[in-house]
Amino acid sequence: MTAIEAGEIPSAMSTAKRRSAGSRMAWRGLAFAAPAVLLLFATYIIPIVVLTGFSVTDYKLGALAFHFVGIGNFVKAFHDAVFLRALTNTALYVAIVIPFGVFLALGVAMLVHARKRSRAFWEAAYFLPVTATLVAMATVWQFLLHPSIGPVNAAIKWFGFEPVSFLSNPTLLIPSMAAIGVWQVLGFNMVLFLAGLTAIPKDLYEAAQLDGAKNPIDRFLTVTWPMLGPTTLFVAVTTSISAFKVFETVAVLTKGRAGSEVLLFELYLEGFEYSNTGYAAALTLIFLAIILVLSIGQTFYLDRKVHY
């Protein structure tokens, strides 16, 4: 008996020691992950939970009491003419900004990439709008597009056409703002495409040339476009997200008047101007869902196609 006990004790001790060493490692791992996890909770998870909580109430900023309204806010949103107009306006804006913002940037990047000495100049020139504050730049655009004093309309008049009121004609309003949006993302996207272009091995172009790719279209389709796949996906996702977030141009140019409502501006009005916190929270959730579905869809569907 004693012999067995004597034999058991050390083995039990070593197991305990091993277990405590393992748990120490686990605690250490958690400690390393903790700052990131805490930040994630503080800035994303908890706000989203609180937001979801607000979205099912009729809480108004500063109100002392509020009631649970279930999905009432969401039902209201889809019957709210202003919100629906904001939704279609944003969709139109995004539909213009994505293709132009992506493909124009690709074209510009290829032109700039082909320059040798003047490349640095063109890179800086196209990148400048990215560094400028959009609020200030929107004011500049307001002047440029002004029907009576703007240079754009002066040029139109010089050609003998009637001046166009870009920022008050409801049909031109969203496309005009989309053009400003394209101008704003172009430089950033161009830099991303330039990085992608630089990473394409020269060998591939040479192999394509020897394989008989004589014209630039062949070289583009055989090498450039497929090799830029991952870059294009990234550019498309970031451009669509920033397009959905259009706010400054609307805030400065029209303040959401004349049928220029967009999602984020509408959200801002409901939440901070009209203090409809509950309703604004519901709108935010809808906005979040749209962005999430879009970027997850793009990433999962296209990711398989662009990585080889």
Next chain:
Amino acid sequence: MTPRAVELHGIGKGFGADDVLKNIDLTIRPGEFLSLVGMSGCGKSTLLRIIAGLEQPDRGTVLIGGEDVTKRDPSDRNLAMVFQSYALYPHMTVRQNIATPLRMRRLSLAARLPLVGGMAASSHTLGEIDQAVAAAAALLQIDHLLDRKPAQLSGGQRQRVALARALVREPAAFLMDEPLSNLDAKLRAHMRDELAGLHRRLGATFIYVTHDQVEAMTMSDRIALMTEGRIEQLGTPDELYRQPATLTVARFIGTPSINLLPVEISAEGRVHAQGQDLGLAVADRKGDAATLGLRPEDLHPVVDGLAVRIARSEMHGADRFVHCHLLKDEAVRLTVRIHAGAALEADADGVLHLGFRRENAHLFGDDGLRCALADRREVAA
């Protein structure tokens, strides 16, 4: 397939102040396997790229099959090239990779466009392309890999795909830029064998760039050894090995490398090493310093010859390399290659006498050029 000759006349090329190529004249015969070999920076790759049209020469002309193609685009020269990196299109399957040169040449631009292209292509042409791809894949034994992408292949398999893409369309000549240097040693030896076999079967003109003299020696019909933008010697592997025209060639060709012995030529034209008469004579360059080159396998023990002390011996399977140094000058090292079963008998002090046959001696003047050895009688006369 009719193999074409490739002729280079007075090719010169400079990057900045340096001349990378200095007046190269070279004719590659139809169906020949010619290697451009040399150290890195000798201009061999630039020369190949000039033939391909990827680089423009500053001077000179390139003729393929008798036609001047100097100003032609690479796509119009009907050449196929295998790159060191293989340069396979990563987004295409092996089948599409191999088919690309045929699609580019046989299909119209409209038929090559993605999505809509299928409608514009004639099914007859597409069938022909499929057949050619299948034949090329069968030749290189990669039929089972046709639906994979390059990322799913090993280095050796990618190499085969690159070769298949090159030979699918019967080009005027094949250009290869160090195609085996990314493979491990065993696979490289195997692919060497296959490339030589492929050349025999196709009977095509091969221009092969390498820095590895073993590759050049084992596969080539002729070798052009380049240094500093010039062709140092052009000849068969045998000629380069047995009759090296310069000291550089002698040094570059052969493993283990040639033994070099500093010698003096006496006023009478006798060749001396450390004051010892080696029994060799020359007609000119009397009184000069020179270098005597002796291949490791051409040295053998004699009763009275160069006295050396054995440092160590290396077993290489069939052969044994015995490393020695001169008794009179320890800085001069010699390697003797003997059959593994044989032995070098040294005396009690570890000293051995080495001799060689006159026809195996390579004498180079202090300008690096080969000196003809004279019969002893001629010199005496």
